[in-house]
Amino acid sequence: MKSFIMILSLLCFVWADSDDHRRFPMDLHDLQLTKQQHQAIEETMREYQSSSRLYHKQNAKTQQELNALFLNPTFDEKTFRAKSMEMQTVSVGIQIRLLENLHKILTPQQKQKFIRHMQEWEIE
Secondary structure, three states, rough: OOOHHHHHHHHHHOOOOOOOOOOOOHHHHOOOOOHEEEEEEHHHHHHHHHHHHHHHHHHHHHHHHHHHHHHHHOOOHHHHHHHHHHHHHHHHHHHHHHHHHHHOOOOOHHHHHHHHHHHHHHOO
16 A cells, blocks of 8 residues: 555656656656646546545554554553554545546546556655
8 A cells, every 4th residue: 555655646646747748757648638638637636635644644643653552561452453444444535535636537547547657656
């Protein structure tokens, strides 16, 4: 999951060129996005970035809490599990919102190409 979030974070640095033929990192230019799609993806990625930043701040706090739980003389499995599951749920929610927005923006052919990119990026 972390690799997927990192991959999608790379999309936040979307704009390599200043002309109308902007290129995405990881060769997303082959999706042949329209200007409207490009703008919609820019907005989607801004939203994702914001959510991701908040998640990472909260995750750091939660990790400190988990560390403290681990250092206690007795291990509180119930609390540890609840805090861990809460952060995983938030992370999956962020991922779902991103993919849901991309799903609305991309054509079926673009989705096929995007899936191939995601599979390649997960391997790396």
